[in-house]
Amino acid sequence: MELTGIASYLVSFLTFAGIYAVLALGLNMQWGFTGQFNIGVAGFFAVGAYTSAILTTPSSPDYLGGFGMPFLVGLAGAIIASTLLGLVVGLITARLRTDYLAIASIGIAEMVRLFVKNEGWLTNGVRGIAGIDRPMADTALASPFAYLVIVVLFVAGVYVLVERAYGSPWGRVLRAIRENEPATAAAGKSIASFRLQAFVLGSAIMGLGGGLYAHFFGFLSPEAFMPLYGTFLVWVMLIAGGSGNNRGAILGAIVVWGVWSGTALLTDLLPTEHATQAAALRVLLIGVLLQVILVLRPEGILPEKPPRLTSRKR
Amino acid sequence: MSDILQLLVYGLVLGSVLAMGAIGVSMIFGILRFAHFAHGDFMTLGAYLGLAFISAFGLSSWWALPAAMVGMAVVAVFIDQVLYRRIRRTQPVILLIASFGMALILRSLVQLIWGSDNQTYASGIQFPWRLDWLGGLRLKPDHLWIMLISLGLVAGVHLFLTHTRLGKAMRAMSDNMDLALISGIPAERVIMVTWVIGGALAAAAGVFLGIDTRLHPVMGWTTLLPVFAAAILGGIGRPYGAIAGGMIIGVSMEMSTLLIPAAYKPAVAFAIMVGMLILRPQGIFKGTV
């Protein structure tokens, strides 16, 4: 099914937004639910994407691959790998103060990037992995529109999952930790253990996002997971949409991706010798946008309205 | 043996850079209670401000240093007044994210104004001295200058912290913020001085980096992780700890190339940091956790 210019752009736009929505939902599980500052989202994103790519691409003399597994196996691998990374990171950081967790998470993302860049035997280094196929390639179901549907289905699935988790007894404990940590600890709940669970679950979701990205874009390189694209945008999305709030995460992804893409359209109007400057300008705009939001409306577009456990006089 | 000595020299130079950055990060963390993620990009902007200054006036490389330090001191205070202070008063939890955003803003500004290519302060290669009496150790004059000037800056900071009222107030606020307020210490003034010092030292680190290697928009961001590691290793809020931490991390990073590929140097800093966080989060000099 051939799509004309605008429709094709729209499909691509929505697919990207959907992938970022998945990442934002994962981050919300860590930040929104349990206040854990993960500035290393890019690391989990990359691990998921690369795992899926390595599992599903055909064999190559340049790097370890050639498992040629189907799409869903790739995604499953992405989730598992990302979960394991989340477990390792979480075990180190679950007891740490917020800022230390943030610093450690930057370190993790950096380690992942170094690994991807240097261990070419596995990841093909800076040359990247190409030719990552859509599911059921060579059939009509490999169209961009079909992939968009797949992504939307995953977004919906993850949304239902996290909403359910939020409302469950487990979610109630998480909310209790946020509202009143000392009391919850006194009630016998292991704060660190719950934080770890939320962190790992969030990592798993981010890994899924990575896998979805790999098969959408078809090509991976370490450059795609620089802190800007892999981490910062996701944070801006979550904050703009409304952190602590799953609907906010999805809304934020769409809105911020819209702003980001919009700036690309604008800077495309500039002469090409200014291409790198234009890219920097876009980053500057998004950065300033974040600061404006943080100062003027830090609760985001959709403020969080969690059910209160106890009524508090304000 | 000569290899080890050579790496030690490189390590001390890197250590000086890290120490300059770590003092600022440590004081900011100790007094303002947040990890300043834009500190690396403070280093970057400082280096470029220095470059602009010497280009505009046709001066030699080392003139970049005072210009950078003054420039970044002003920029740091400005950023705090315009942005961080507002957030400090309403939602201190998101200071971290705001500083992460600031990092990207500064980096993109640098790219916009100066472009993404590598730049240097001076063209041409400096020829190192060959110290045969130390086993053929190669020492570039610049390396010596970096270490000496760092020493001087450290001495200056030390004098400030121990012999001036504001300096002592900074140490007091880092020790016990509540008591400092109860004693009537003017918090905002101390905070401003913290940014002046933090910004100036970060600029120095940037200039040193630029002189030792080259200038590039991500030069500071890639140094941020080792800088944080140094601050944590030394103990948050402990400037002398930051110096010790910087030196230890710098030397470790360079020495590690004897065993592991050079590309993984940052991993050494990261490993030391994680080790500290698990085993002794208050650092060597027992800072605030």
Add this chain to the structure above:
Amino acid sequence: MSSLLEAKGLYGGYGGVDILQGTNLRVETDEIVVIVGPNGAGKSTAMKAVFGLLKVREGNVLYRGETITNAKPEQMVRRGIAYVPQEKNVFPSLTVRENLEMGAYLMKGDLSKRLDKVYTLFPKLAERRRQQAGLMSGGERQMVAMGRALMIDPQLLMLDEPTAGLSPLLIDETFERIREINAQGIGVLMVEQNAKQALSIASRGYVLATGSNRHEDTGPNLLANPEVAEMFLGG
């Protein structure tokens, strides 16, 4: 002639829950006023409210007739009110002398006279002036804490449980020092757990329970009061 300090009908607490329920306090110049009561009575809370460390939701705090409710600590210090918290009351990495200097941060001019006064009152601090406060014993730290507060030549000294965790000998010494300080014309308001001993040096005392005043009387009268004795003066 207005009182040195007067707190009327204070309501306030932490996070929206009022611990103080209409608390009243008064200190005249030259008085030692002691606040006693069971744990959780709101004694420390009352002090913090007076000093502006806690938001007073309702009620007034007057210093020499001037309203200072919810004023910032800096303004309290400028007016000559000094506060010594119960815990974390020194700067651990600073030396004794530096601790004292910080106490007088807002004071202009040469600090040597002020330092001498404190050293005269606490000779041990003079001996140890270069020692890091964090490395000192509990009793010595208490001295540093009080010395720091005295550096501004306050007219009102507020002490939160100054004898907490001290040995009986040190407790005696501390109360003796407080008497000396008061003899120099400084009004003292203190919260104390060692109620009996505190009341014996007090001009007046307040018994607080669940955030409100239960008894108010002179020190000797409270000591003699059988109700008070039964409730609080176990030993």
